Amino acid sequence: MKLSGGCLCGFISFTAVNPSSSHSCSCDICQKHSGCQTAVWLEFHSDDVEWTGEGGVPSLFRSSASSSRAFCGRCGTSVGAIDDSPVIALLSGIFDHNEQALFSPQSHSFEDMKPEWWRKIMPDAAV
Template structure:
């Protein structure tokens, strides 16, 4: 059975539908921290062909953040949307989905735990890798 999810940015200029999520993970790398404005970002990954940009803004604006990925954001309101990798993976931030309450949004792994500040470790302890 195909699962279709939807969501968008703060102002609604960027909207999407996405089917068949592959996995969810969290990340505390410095790029994710800067992109999201949070100590840890939670992502839901999709095959890029399974993400359709449906809003008036079309495809989000991109900033090349590394040799393998670009960060996606709304040019109108500035909301962070996700990461579009050179491989056919699009990772969308969990907070931009219209309904993100179900268990599939719970991260299956956590990358770059070593980059969390000590005070954040007290609130969100490291997990076994």
């Protein structure tokens, strides 16, 4: 299955195959990067993502010791995270068709950083 997507203005676009996992995250870096309380990611091996748009590889901001956040340098759309390990995690909202079950998160990181009102909507997983 080949998945596709891109940014708001179309300058950054991609195709990707072989998603390895989907997860959500509520850490403060994901919140700032996405502008959302929780981000939903679909992960790929970096060899399985091809940047096909005029903009090529997205602009990067080094967000931690092992990862950079990717975004469109033209319209500012948050695209995902490109890790130093060969993993690219793309935000679920940038895919052309993201209603498939494979986008449903298998795990959630940093539940402790969700605001209390969000816990009422999305309760923490049982420990």
